[in-house]
Amino acid sequence: MKTVKNLLIIALSVLMFGACTSNSDSVVPQEKVGLIGNILYGGDINEDIILKEGQTYTLTKGVHLKSGHTFTIEAGVTLVANADVLSYILIEKGASIHAVGTKSAPIVMTSSREIPGAWGGLMICGNATINVDGGSGISEVGNAPYGGNNDNDNSGVLKYIRLEYTGYAFDEEHESNGVAFYGVGSGTQVDYIQVYKGSDDGFEFFGGTVSANYLVSTASQDDSFDWTEGWRGQCNYWVAVQNGDSKGTGFESDNLSGNTDATPRSQPVISNITLIGNGTSQAMNLRRGTGAILSNLLMTNFTSGVGVEQSSTGKLIGTELTISNSILTNAITDANKQYFTYVKTTESTERTAVEGSNFGTGVGVGEIALTNTYVGTINGAGAVATDNDWTEGWTK
Numbered sequence: 001m002k003t004v005k006n007l008l009i010i011a012l013s014v015l016m017f018g019a020c021t022s023n024s025d026s027v028v029p030q031e032k033v034g035l036i037g038n039i040l041y042g043g044d045i046n047e048d049i050i051l052k053e054g055q056t057y058t059l060t061k062g063v064h065l066k067s068g069h070t071f072t073i074e075a076g077v078t079l080v081a082n083a084d085v086l087s088y089i090l091i092e093k094g095a096s097i098h099a100v101g102t103k104s105a106p107i108v109m110t111s112s113r114e115i116p117g118a119w120g121g122l123m124i125c126g127n128a129t130i131n132v133d134g135g136s137g138i139s140e141v142g143n144a145p146y147g148g149n150n151d152n153d154n155s156g157v158l159k160y161i162r163l164e165y166t167g168y169a170f171d172e173e174h175e176s177n178g179v180a181f182y183g184v185g186s187g188t189q190v191d192y193i194q195v196y197k198g199s200d201d202g203f204e205f206f207g208g209t210v211s212a213n214y215l216v217s218t219a220s221q222d223d224s225f226d227w228t229e230g231w232r233g234q235c236n237y238w239v240a241v242q243n244g245d246s247k248g249t250g251f252e253s254d255n256l257s258g259n260t261d262a263t264p265r266s267q268p269v270i271s272n273i274t275l276i277g278n279g280t281s282q283a284m285n286l287r288r289g290t291g292a293i294l295s296n297l298l299m300t301n302f303t304s305g306v307g308v309e310q311s312s313t314g315k316l317i318g319t320e321l322t323i324s325n326s327i328l329t330n331a332i333t334d335a336n337k338q339y340f341t342y343v344k345t346t347e348s349t350e351r352t353a354v355e356g357s358n359f360g361t362g363v364g365v366g367e368i369a370l371t372n373t374y375v376g377t378i379n380g381a382g383a384v385a386t387d388n389d390w391t392e393g394w395t396k
Contacts, residue, residue: 040079042087045069051077054105058112059087062120064142067094070156076105081119083112086168088120088176090142091155093127093183101160103192106394110164116221116245117199120176121166126184127153130207131230131255131262137206139182140174146182151209153185160192160394167199167221177201178220184210186233194395195220201248202240205231205268213237216395223248224275227290229256230264236271237383237390239374242278250275250299251284253292260289260312267291267320274374274383277302283328289313291320295360298382300329304337308354314341317358324360327381339363 033043035057040049042061046069051057053074060082065071071091073079081087089109091097101107111118123139127148130137136147158179166178178195181188183206190212195202202217207229216239217224224240240250256262266289273294275283283299286292287309299305305328308314313321332338335353342351356363362379374391375384384391 048072050074051079053077056080058082059089059119061085062088062090062142064090064092064144065095065097066092069095071095071097071099073097073099073101073107075101075107075160077101078108078110081109081111083118086120086170088141088168089122090139090144091122091124092144093125093146093148096154096156097122097124097158098156099158099161101394103160103393106160106162106192108162108164114165116165116197117167117169117175118165120168121163121178121180121195121198123176123180123182124155124184124188125182126155126188126208126210128183128185128208128210129230129264130183131259131264131266132207137182137229139180141170141176141180144182147207148183151185152187154187155184155210157189158191158193159189162194162196162395163198164196164396165198166195167201169199175200177204177226178217180204180206181208181210181212181231182206184208186210190215192390192394194218194391196396201226201252204228205233207231209233211235214390215239216391217241218396219243219246221245221247223252224250226252227266227268228254228288229266230262231266231268232264234269238270238273239276239383239391240274241276241374242281244278246278246281249282249285250277250302251286253284253286253290255289255291255312257288260310262289265289265291265320267293269293270295272296272383273298275299275302276374279303282307285309286321287313289316291316293322294326295324296377296381297323297326298378299327300331302329302332304340305332306339306359307351308341309344317354318360322360323356323363325362325379325381326356326359327364327378328356
């Protein structure tokens with residue numbers, strides 16, 4: 001009898017288990033996260049990721065690489081963001097990215113839909129100092145913390161990368177850039193990066209000390225280069241080319257909104273710059289107490305040149321804000337539109353001319369004669385010499 005009773009118990013158990021497993025409502029499928037085959041699924045990723053040389057991968061949703069892990073992208077990789085869902089790459093504090101392409105085999109980060117704003121681009125958060133209250137901030141996208149006390153912080157290496165169709169609009173106040181550096185330190189290496197046809201800024205720096213060389217912003221619909229929160233990088237060779245859809249400036253530059261004298265003050269050192277306007281825009285808007293040491297600057301096809309907004313910025317002209325060896329196209333003949341300070345009101349913009357030489361040395365207005373869109377220098381001003389086109393082969 002005991003044996004029969006045990007058999008009945010086992011049979012009932014099997015029937016009950018079968019009933020439970022056949023009920024689809026009781027089974028919760030596990031969400032995919034991380035690299036599975038050639039698809040990188042977004043989410044909180046707590047492992048190293050490697051995308052192999054020359055292969056094509058799909059990115060779907062927002063990747064949050066967590067502290068202690070590395071995202072490696074080898075030369076010739078193409079990463080295609082799924083534009084049907086919100087997709088982006090966020091490297092959090094303590095994590096790193098090692099994305100190294102070559103001139104002949106660049107890394108391409110693009111979208112399944114070839115329109116500006118199709119995906120969220122690349123964001124890196126670091127531990128370098130920023131000047132916001134408390135010394136830390138939260139990224140505009142992904143709500144990740146950034147900022148710290150290590151100006152030598154190393155978030156990895158970026159080299160020979162082209163990012164296309166970035167600038168996803170999360171809401172009316174939050175829109176991603178091509179590449180955003182949040183409190184990134186000087187140990188991070190950034191060279192040969194292009195942002196192509198993004199719907200917001202090309203490159204933006206939120207504090208930190210990272211330097212970035214050989215940058216190209218092409219047809220960004222807002223500003224080509226943007227900085228704030230005490231950024232202090234030292235950079236060489238920047239190119240911005242606007243198109244008819246561009247509504248911003250070549251540079252939009254701040255120290256800190258709400259506290260224009262916050263320290264550490266924004267004061268990047270940038271040499272060899274070419275800014276090409278679309279015929280309706282301003283070359284630079286330096287405001288909110290930013291400093292900058294700019295040299296070998298070539299600007300053409302803008303309706304106005306270098307503007308300095310607010311007295312907190314104007315007081316720095318000639319000391320913490322200098323421009324040397326600058327050439328501005330002679331299409332701008334009005335002195336109030338070449339180098340000027342201005343005060344914005346709701347009714348109008350009042351401009352006061354500033355002699356170019358007040359910014360530094362060798363500032364002038366001259367002829368622009370480029371061999372193509374942006375190749376050519378004049379008296380050493382500009383980013384791309386005719387005998388050394390470093391953009392050839394990996395940019396669009």
